[in-house]
Amino acid sequence: MLMHQGMGLEAYNALPLRRAVHAVFECCCCVTLATDLAKGRPYPDHASLFAKADELLFSLGEASMDTILQAYPCVGSRPHSEKSRGEQCAVWDADATVMAQLDEAARRYCERFGFGFVMYVGDSCARDVLAAMDLRLHNDHETERKVVRNELSRINRARLERMLGPEGGYDNWCPD
Numbered sequence: 001m002l003m004h005q006g007m008g009l010e011a012y013n014a015l016p017l018r019r020a021v022h023a024v025f026e027c028c029c030c031v032t033l034a035t036d037l038a039k040g041r042p043y044p045d046h047a048s049l050f051a052k053a054d055e056l057l058f059s060l061g062e063a064s065m066d067t068i069l070q071a072y073p074c075v076g077s078r079p080h081s082e083k084s085r086g087e088q089c090a091v092w093d094a095d096a097t098v099m100a101q102l103d104e105a106a107r108r109y110c111e112r113f114g115f116g117f118v119m120y121v122g123d124s125c126a127r128d129v130l131a132a133m134d135l136r137l138h139n140d141h142e143t144e145r146k147v148v149r150n151e152l153s154r155i156n157r158a159r160l161e162r163m164l165g166p167e168g169g170y171d172n173w174c175p176d
Helices: 009-014 017-028 031-039 046-059 062-070 096-113 126-136 141-164
Strands: none
Touching: 009 046, 009 141, 017 031, 017 046, 017 141, 031 046, 046 141, 062 141, 096 126
């Protein structure tokens, strides 16, 4: 769960640098990306901030990507999705058989690629995640690293959207 939810772009643009970095770090798990995104303020609109976040993510080196990947939980170990209201995610409501299949596929994935499986879950169910994992196990290492960056971009965007909230933020958000 993010500490900085629904602050609005105007409030984010007005934060001191250190607090802006902290707010974005919660979303992307990368100090470099968070710092560079915060230093790029002010952003005129959400789309500009999202575009800059993607640009920064896709410019990171592989060592930075490895550091980011270490911050993500193993498939099946996280009880909630990326949804803003914290509803229970359908992925983790799966029966024991599907969860065992996810665990086995996650083990094979980690053995093959050397890092844990990352996927923007959204409204996906456990079987969707399992199917995606099975498909991605056929990728070569370079292709999978590109897919992972795209998935991280989707995750970052969902988290940044939750951090900012609607255009203008919520009336009750207070930066203190």
